[in-house]
Amino acid sequence: MAPFGGMAMKRKQGGLSLIGFLVVLAVLGFAAYIGMKLFPMYQEYYAVKSALKGLSNEPGVADMNPARIQDLFFRRLYINYSENVKPQNVKFERADGGWVMNVSYEVRRPLVYNLDVVGNFDASQALTRRGGSGEE
Known part of the structure; x- marks a missing residue:
């Protein structure tokens, strides 16, 4: 029976x-x-932002010359194994009471066959006597 x-x-x-x-x-x-492929690119970008933020808290950074600031910046990046940011990617502008440091660079990673992933990154930080307020 069913x-x-x-x-x-x-x-x-x-x-x-x-x-x-x-x-x-x-x-x-x-x-x-x-x-x-993307994670290391963004990890490096956040290392750049962190190095810039750390520089803004460095005592007397507003009175340093750009070569000294750039040296401190690349020492901080060296700790984070950054390889895409070069000295030619760093620019300084005179600001009220210090400097504004701009870092612009491009990262290119091969993806598949002839396709690449390209990331353009820009970061900016005010290095002034009254403390740095970050700009992006």
């Missing part, structure tokens, strides 16, 4: 097929791959 009053009920099973699973896996793998 259950449920003699009516045999067929239930359709829903779920992920093997092909669907492989597609989802491929998409997640590609997203992880792109993330691995």
Whole structure:
């Protein structure tokens, strides 16, 4: 005797097929791959921002000459293993009571075959006697 009053009920099973699973896996793998390419670029950018912020808190930085400030900046970046920021990427502008330091650089990483990921980064920091207020 069939259950449920003699009516045999067929239930359709829903779920992920093997092909669907492989597609989802491929998409997640590609997203992880792109993330691995982008993460170091942004990590370096935040190291630059951190070095700039640290310089703004350095005593007497507003009275230093730009070469000394740049030297202190690159020492801080060296600790964070920054390799894309070069001295030609650093510019100084005279400001009220000190300097404004601008860092502009580009990072290019190969992605797939002939496609690259390019990041353009700009950071700016006021280095003044009354304390640096960051600008972006």
